[in-house]
Amino acid sequence: MAKSASPALLQGTLDLLILHALQRGEMHGYAIAQTIHVLSDEVLSVEEGSLYPALYRLELDGAISAHWGVSENNRKAKYYAITKRGRKLVSEQQETWSRLSLAVHRVLAR
Amino acid sequence: MRRFWLRLFRRRRLHQDLEAELAFHRDMAGEHSNPIPLGNTSVIKEQALDLWRFNFIENIGRDLAYAGRAMRRSPGFVVSALLSLGLGIGVNTAVFSLGVAFLLSEPSVTDAGSLVSIRMGGSSHVKPQAIEFLRKSGVFRDVAGENEETFINWNDGVETHRIFSVCTTKNYFTALGVPMAYGRGWTTDDPDPVVVLRYRFWRKHYNGDPSIVGRAINLDGRAYTVVGILPEAHRTLMGFGFSPDVYLPRYIDDTVLAIYARLQPGMTLGEARAALATVAQRLDASFPEHWKYARNCVVAPIAGFARLQQERELMTIGFFFAMLLVVVGLVLLIACVNVASLLLARASARRQEIAIRLSLGASRGRLLQQLLAESLLLSVVGAGFGFVLAQAVASLLASIQLPLPLPIRLQIEPDWRVAGYAAFLAVASTVASGLLPAWQSLKESIAPQLHRERRPRLRQVLVAAQITICVIVLTTGFLFLRNLLRSTAISPGFDVVRTLRAEVYLPPAKYQSSAPKLAYAEDALRSLAAIPGIESAAAARIIPFTDATRFGMDLTFADNGEMRPALFHWNAVSPDYFRVMDIPVLAGRSFSSEDRGEAKVVIVNRTFVEQYLGHRQPVGTAFQWAEDKTFYRIVGEVAGTKNLSIGEEDRPQLYQPLAQIRNDRPRLQFVLRSATPPATQLAAVRQVLRQVEPGAGIEVSTLYQSIGLAFLPSQVGALLLGSVGLLGLLLAVIGLYGVMSYSVARRTREIGVRVAIGAGRWEISRMVLIEASRLVIGGGAAGLFLAVFVTRPLATFFVAGLSPSDPASFAAVLLVLAAGGLLAALDPVRRALRIDPVRALRYE
Numbered sequence: 001m002a003k004s005a006s007p008a009l010l011q012g013t014l015d016l017l018i019l020h021a022l023q024r025g026e027m028h029g030y031a032i033a034q035t036i037h038v039l040s041d042e043v044l045s046v047e048e049g050s051l052y053p054a055l056y057r058l059e060l061d062g063a064i065s066a067h068w069g070v071s072e073n074n075r076k077a078k079y080y081a082i083t084k085r086g087r088k089l090v091s092e093q094q095e096t097w098s099r100l101s102l103a104v105h106r107v108l109a110r
Numbered sequence: 111m112r113r114f115w116l117r118l119f120r121r122r123r124l125h126q127d128l129e130a131e132l133a134f135h136r137d138m139a140g141e142h143s144n145p146i147p148l149g150n151t152s153v154i155k156e157q158a159l160d161l162w163r164f165n166f167i168e169n170i171g172r173d174l175a176y177a178g179r180a181m182r183r184s185p186g187f188v189v190s191a192l193l194s195l196g197l198g199i200g201v202n203t204a205v206f207s208l209g210v211a212f213l214l215s216e217p218s219v220t221d222a223g224s225l226v227s228i229r230m231g232g233s234s235h236v237k238p239q240a241i242e243f244l245r246k247s248g249v250f251r252d253v254a255g256e257n258e259e260t261f262i263n264w265n266d267g268v269e270t271h272r273i274f275s276v277c278t279t280k281n282y283f284t285a286l287g288v289p290m291a292y293g294r295g296w297t298t299d300d301p302d303p304v305v306v307l308r309y310r311f312w313r314k315h316y317n318g319d320p321s322i323v324g325r326a327i328n329l330d331g332r333a334y335t336v337v338g339i340l341p342e343a344h345r346t347l348m349g350f351g352f353s354p355d356v357y358l359p360r361y362i363d364d365t366v367l368a369i370y371a372r373l374q375p376g377m378t379l380g381e382a383r384a385a386l387a388t389v390a391q392r393l394d395a396s397f398p399e400h401w402k403y404a405r406n407c408v409v410a411p412i413a414g415f416a417r418l419q420q421e422r423e424l425m426t427i428g429f430f431f432a433m434l435l436v437v438v439g440l441v442l443l444i445a446c447v448n449v450a451s452l453l454l455a456r457a458s459a460r461r462q463e464i465a466i467r468l469s470l471g472a473s474r475g476r477l478l479q480q481l482l483a484e485s486l487l488l489s490v491v492g493a494g495f496g497f498v499l500a501q502a503v504a505s506l507l508a509s510i511q512l513p514l515p516l517p518i519r520l521q522i523e524p525d526w527r528v529a530g531y532a533a534f535l536a537v538a539s540t541v542a543s544g545l546l547p548a549w550q551s552l553k554e555s556i557a558p559q560l561h562r563e564r565r566p567r568l569r570q571v572l573v574a575a576q577i578t579i580c581v582i583v584l585t586t587g588f589l590f591l592r593n594l595l596r597s598t599a600i601s602p603g604f605d606v607v608r609t610l611r612a613e614v615y616l617p618p619a620k621y622q623s624s625a626p627k628l629a630y631a632e633d634a635l636r637s638l639a640a641i642p643g644i645e646s647a648a649a650a651r652i653i654p655f656t657d658a659t660r661f662g663m664d665l666t667f668a669d670n671g672e673m674r675p676a677l678f679h680w681n682a683v684s685p686d687y688f689r690v691m692d693i694p695v696l697a698g699r700s701f702s703s704e705d706r707g708e709a710k711v712v713i714v715n716r717t718f719v720e721q722y723l724g725h726r727q728p729v730g731t732a733f734q735w736a737e738d739k740t741f742y743r744i745v746g747e748v749a750g751t752k753n754l755s756i757g758e759e760d761r762p763q764l765y766q767p768l769a770q771i772r773n774d775r776p777r778l779q780f781v782l783r784s785a786t787p788p789a790t791q792l793a794a795v796r797q798v799l800r801q802v803e804p805g806a807g808i809e810v811s812t813l814y815q816s817i818g819l820a821f822l823p824s825q826v827g828a829l830l831l832g833s834v835g836l837l838g839l840l841l842a843v844i845g846l847y848g849v850m851s852y853s854v855a856r857r858t859r860e861i862g863v864r865v866a867i868g869a870g871r872w873e874i875s876r877m878v879l880i881e882a883s884r885l886v887i888g889g890g891a892a893g894l895f896l897a898v899f900v901t902r903p904l905a906t907f908f909v910a911g912l913s914p915s916d917p918a919s920f921a922a923v924l925l926v927l928a929a930g931g932l933l934a935a936l937d938p939v940r941r942a943l944r945i946d947p948v949r950a951l952r953y954e
Contacts (some may be wrong), residue, residue: 028131028134029131029134029135030135030138030139033135034142048132048135052128052131052132052135056128068127071134071138075137076130076134077131077134078131078134
């Protein structure tokens with residue numbers, strides 16, 4: 001059976017997923033992608049092509065902060081951490097998202 | 111802003127960071143045996159870095175370099191585009207800088223913002239006592255006066271010349287704070303005979319020798335000590351490029367001076383007006399015999415827009431410059447359209463390149479930016495070229511010695527306003543010439559099948575638009591040409607063909623009262639009339655078009671005591687004036703040598719009779735009009751002359767015999783009628799006048815030369831707008847030619863087929879001509895329609911009777927346009943006829 005293509009992420013949801021992942025603690029880009037992949041039961045896979053622009057954008061917005069650190073395998077890696085502003089964004093967006101998904105669910109159920 | 115610069119400097123580090131991060135990501139993926147992402151690293155990098163905004167700047171640099179490289183490969187295109195844009199921007203900037211220098215230049219004084227010009231009693235010039243009164247009142251920090259239009263005789267050791275002087279109050283330089291090149295301005299402590307020289311005068315006659323300061327020069331037969339020399343860039347208070355030769359701290363009695371006042375610190379214009387009104391009332395009380403000052407008091411800034419708004423005539427000149435700017439702006443637009451057309455043709459050649467870049471993931475905005483970079487480069491280089499050109503053109507125009515009664519010399523200096531305008535034009539032409547082609551080429555590349563029919567249509571629309579603009583510009587040019595023809599055809603009311611004019615400035619010390627001046631005039635007239643070839647000679651206070659004195663007075667008639675307000679041009683002339691000038695005497699007689707003494711007589715023109723005399727027979731009517739209470743009897747009625755401009759309506763005129771006026775001015779003019787061409791008599795006249803009074807400054811010219819000013823506006827307008835119109839036509843014809851040639855090339859096969867199935871030469875020519883005429887007629891019709899409205903406000907500049915919708919001008923425009931269109935289509939037709947059906951079809 002051919003592996004079904006991972007569904008395209010809705011515009012804006014990637015930001016929410018990244019922020020949500022970072023609420024578990026600071027991590028580097030690859031770890032963020034893996035976390036999202038695992039948490040979504042391997043349904044969602046984040047391409048680096050969308051991940052890094054999103055990270056840079058969030059950093060510019062002040063939702064996350066970044067610093068260089070050493071990874072678990074002793075390599076230089078850039079670590080991202082969520083900021084106060086980021087946490088506020090998550091809670092706001094989470095609520096919006098729940099309402100949206102519920103609504104979509106309702107529509108499709110009828 | 112700080113963050114922006116920080117980002118800019120952190121650029122390189124960020125770049126490395128991103129690269130390291132992506133490498134780390136890939137390695138991690140590899141170690142965890144996850145699929146290595148296949149994303150396009152370059153795109154990711156570009157997107158991420160775009161967020162930090164400096165990509166934008168980096169791209170511009172890269173785009174400009176790329177555009178520069180692309181252009182080096184097509185020098186023909188670059189040269190024609192640069193020439194169009196450079197000429198367009200250059201002409202625009204030149205007109206703008208002339209306008210700025212003429213209307214908005216700031217006089218060379220300290221703190222021009224606190225200096226104001228004052229009018230009292232509706233009059234711009236008042237008696238010196240009034241200025242002294244104002245100064246002593248303490249309302250203003252200081253008050254100074256100047257009389258700009260005076261002459262003085264300067265003797266260079268060999269000959270006497272009449273030069274232009276400005277006479278001022280003694281506190282002039284201290285009150286205004288005028289910067290000096292050498293020496294200093296005079297102060298109230300200086301003795302009277304001191305003089306300040308203008309730079310050009312000093313340069314020309316004293317070879318720019320600074321040691322002249324402290325030495326004496328001979329003015330009006332007296333030694334004046336030079337105390338200072340003004341810098342080259344000195345700008346007079348009067349503005350408009352007015353450049354006298356010398357400044358003197360003196361004035362003849364009874365002269366009037368323009369008033370300039372320095373405001374108290376913090377004083378507003380409103381406060382100044384209120385204060386002036388009360389001082390003027392006290393002034394009226396102190397000088398009951400003077401003109402009433404308290405009415406119509408005006409306090410106006412001395413420079414900038416505020417000054418323009420104060421004076422109606424200045425607004426007209428400003429409007430003229432604005433119109434010129436619009437017209438040359440339209441020509442620039444035509445040039446931009448030409449460049450756009452060229453860019454469109456280039457863009458079609460680059461279609462493939464753009465398509466490839468789009469498919470490789472370049473964004474449309476990014477490509478648009480790159481395509482615009484090319485026209486930006488063109489415009490910026492064009493503007494630079496134009497800016498240099500403008501300086502050359504403007505100083506050339508400014509150095510032309512206009513036939514004006516006053517010395518006018520504009521100081522053209524590139525300043526921020528002019529540079530700003532050139533920069534603005536560069537940006538505007540970038541957008542005008544680049545946006546459409548760039549957008550079009552993007553659209554074509556996205557939908558390759560759709561563009562085939564669209565592109566030619568766009569170019570055709572552009573050419574039609576070009577023709578539209580060209581028609582408007584041409585119409586303006588033709589209207590001014592018609593105006594010139596009309597105004598040359600209008601008679602000024604006197605003979606300008608066989609007449610000469612001599613202007614004499616007598617040494618005031620020797621000729622103080624009226625009697626010696628009159629004796630001199632009669633002496634001179636006798637000698638002048640004796641010159642072989644001179645038929646008659648006359649003296650006059652005023653020669654029309656060079657000068658005018660207008661009086662607004664109440665006439666009180668002797669018969670029934672009726673009083674009428676009247677406004678008329680005044681002159682005082684010797685008996686032969688009407689004969690010399692060929693002004694017909696309609697009733698009564700002209701003046702005679704008997705008209706002197708107490709029985710005051712006047713001659714009036716027909717308009718005066720019609721407007722003010724009512725039912726009365728002109729000859730014999732007597733009225734009071736001057737401040738003295740004597741009655742003046744009309745002895746003759748003459749035809750009218752124009753006074754100030756050729757297009758003006760006939761105005762009432764009043765002449766007095768020169769022998770009956772109190773002649774307080776040392777300036778006298780002669781007119782002479784010559785049997786031979788007047789130019790041949792100039793030297794003889796000069797010599798005779800020199801013999802009569804060696805101490806007098808003398809200027810002799812033909813009358814036609816000296817009234818050239820009257821024709822100036824229509825000449826300048828016709829010349830400038832005519833050539834601008836032709837430039838526009840040339841550009842439009844080039845545009846039309848390009849489109850037609852392209853269209854014929856595109857239809858080669860079609861034409862081949864037509865020829866093969868038997869179409870004759872006539873059918874083929876007709877086909878091409880119809881296409882061309884569609885463009886010309888479409889564009890021309892739109893242009894004519896618009897021109898009818900656009901040219902409406904021009905009526906201000908035209909002689910009476912010439913309507914802006916003058917049918918002859920419009921017909922001429924159509925004719926020229928048709929000829930231009932035919933010219934443009936000629937070569938494409940020839941090429942279409944030469945198409946060989948066999949070869950054309952073999953391409954299939």
